[in-house]
Amino acid sequence: MKTIAFITAALCIASSSLTYAANDNVKSVKAAMPELMTLYKDLHQSPELSSYEFNTAKKLAKTARELGFKVTEGVGGTGVVAVLKNGQGPTVLVRADMDALPVKEQTGLAFASKVTTTTEEGLQSHVMHACGHDTHMTSWIGTAKLLSENKANWSGTLVMILQPAEERGRGAKDMLADGLYERFPKPDYALAFHNSAGLKAGVIGYTSGFTLANVDSVNILVKGVGGHGAYPHATKDPIVLGARIVGALQTLVSRELDPQDAAVVTVGSFQSGTKHNIISDQALLLLTVRSYSDETRQKLIDGITRIAKGEGIAMGLPEELLPVVTVKDEYTPAAYNEPEFTKRMAKLFTSEFGKERVEEVPPVMAGEDFSRYYRADKNIKSMIFWVGGVPHDKWQLAKETGETLPSLHSPFWAPDAEKVIATATQAMNSAVLTILAK
Numbered sequence: 001m002k003t004i005a006f007i008t009a010a011l012c013i014a015s016s017s018l019t020y021a022a023n024d025n026v027k028s029v030k031a032a033m034p035e036l037m038t039l040y041k042d043l044h045q046s047p048e049l050s051s052y053e054f055n056t057a058k059k060l061a062k063t064a065r066e067l068g069f070k071v072t073e074g075v076g077g078t079g080v081v082a083v084l085k086n087g088q089g090p091t092v093l094v095r096a097d098m099d100a101l102p103v104k105e106q107t108g109l110a111f112a113s114k115v116t117t118t119t120e121e122g123l124q125s126h127v128m129h130a131c132g133h134d135t136h137m138t139s140w141i142g143t144a145k146l147l148s149e150n151k152a153n154w155s156g157t158l159v160m161i162l163q164p165a166e167e168r169g170r171g172a173k174d175m176l177a178d179g180l181y182e183r184f185p186k187p188d189y190a191l192a193f194h195n196s197a198g199l200k201a202g203v204i205g206y207t208s209g210f211t212l213a214n215v216d217s218v219n220i221l222v223k224g225v226g227g228h229g230a231y232p233h234a235t236k237d238p239i240v241l242g243a244r245i246v247g248a249l250q251t252l253v254s255r256e257l258d259p260q261d262a263a264v265v266t267v268g269s270f271q272s273g274t275k276h277n278i279i280s281d282q283a284l285l286l287l288t289v290r291s292y293s294d295e296t297r298q299k300l301i302d303g304i305t306r307i308a309k310g311e312g313i314a315m316g317l318p319e320e321l322l323p324v325v326t327v328k329d330e331y332t333p334a335a336y337n338e339p340e341f342t343k344r345m346a347k348l349f350t351s352e353f354g355k356e357r358v359e360e361v362p363p364v365m366a367g368e369d370f371s372r373y374y375r376a377d378k379n380i381k382s383m384i385f386w387v388g389g390v391p392h393d394k395w396q397l398a399k400e401t402g403e404t405l406p407s408l409h410s411p412f413w414a415p416d417a418e419k420v421i422a423t424a425t426q427a428m429n430s431a432v433l434t435i436l437a438k
């Protein structure tokens with residue numbers, strides 16, 4: 001599959017000019033790295049939670065301004081839009097997300113975060129860049145720097161955005177709702193990357209077509225009639241009904257979807273009752289529901305509603321006590337990499353980094369709101385790719401011992417930031433230079 005994709009890649013770039021550009025890119029990235037690593041360590045030590053990225057946004061907006069960008073702050077909350085117009089040509093959007101997570105860092109790094117804060121839910125929490133968005137922002141600055149210093153070699157418009165609240169699935173939506181495509185040049189292309197805890201540091205991973213899933217949070221409120229545990233006949237037990245619903249939900253993916261159509265229905269929380277001998281009068285189920293196409297997403301949501309209600313009827317509940325299904329609004333749509341554009345970028349990355357550092361990888365069931373920039377206008381050629389962050393020694397050890405590596409969001413996630421930042425900066429820089437070639 002991989003080989004065919006490369007051979008049939010329709011868009012070619014003259015190999016002589018490419019070699020020259022690649023060498024140039026490597027040199028520029030190398031020169032920028034000490035400064036970028038200082039910025040990375042600073043960002044890593046000062047993480048901020050979703051929608052509270054005030055200092056992060058301010059700091060990076062200032063740097064972008066110094067690089068010659070026209071910068072607007074406060075777009076969709078703490079979002080930043082930095083525009084660099086450089087003659088005729090297409091418009092390219094490059095996005096990085098800024099938010100950290102309520103996680104207590106346990107990496108043991110010298111520059112580990114010691115930040116604590118109060119979450120939106122009012123809980124005291126530590127804060128950590130456990131999803132590695134600090135590597136995204138650092139590469140974003142690296143890309144901005146390289147392109148602003150190299151204006152003679154490209155023509156077009158660069159719209160670089162720093163997005164808040166990715167982890168809450170609302171930052172992209174908020175920036176778009178605040179006029180991202182009306183107040184600023186609308187992109188023809190959109191690019192982003194995410195560091196990966198499943199790829200060796202410095203390896204680029206990409207997927208053509210759907211690459212990340214539709215993610216829905218669904219609540220099922222199961223009502224019942226409470227009473228004494230010794231008199232079940234006088235009650236309608238919501239725990240028994242909830243358990244039936246959980247069981248029946250397992251047939252949605254296994255019996256109702258095409259086996260080739262990947263989807264997930266997970267009940268992540270089942271809350272009910274207070275004591276051994278009391279039958280509760282309600283239970284609450286919290287689900288995560290994942291799919292790729294809009295049709296499958298709707299099929300799953302309809303199926304969950306049908307099963308919850310149907311099991312309620314089977315239990316003999318009256319209409320007003322039937323389970324209530326609510327789809328939460330923190331939905332993120334599936335990310336889609338436009339196949340022709342993805343092929344073109346994969347070919348470019350392969351020529352820059354060599355075959356051993358570029359891999360076609362399967363789609364994953366994680367979510368990312370980067371998808372919204374494409375869904376707001378499907379003419380935009382959009383691509384999000386992975387940049388591996390697993391340090392080589394850890395990768396080797398895991399291979400030999402079968403030990404599991406920390407995932408994204410883990411308190412132990414410590415990517416080889418230098419490799420991630422250098423690779424991502426070079427990849428983004430060469431992608432933009434290729435798209436906006438004179």
Ligand SMILES: [Zn+2]
Binds near residue numbers: 131409
């Ligand atoms: Zn994350």
Ligand SMILES: [Zn+2]
Binds near residue numbers: 132
């Ligand atoms: Zn992330």
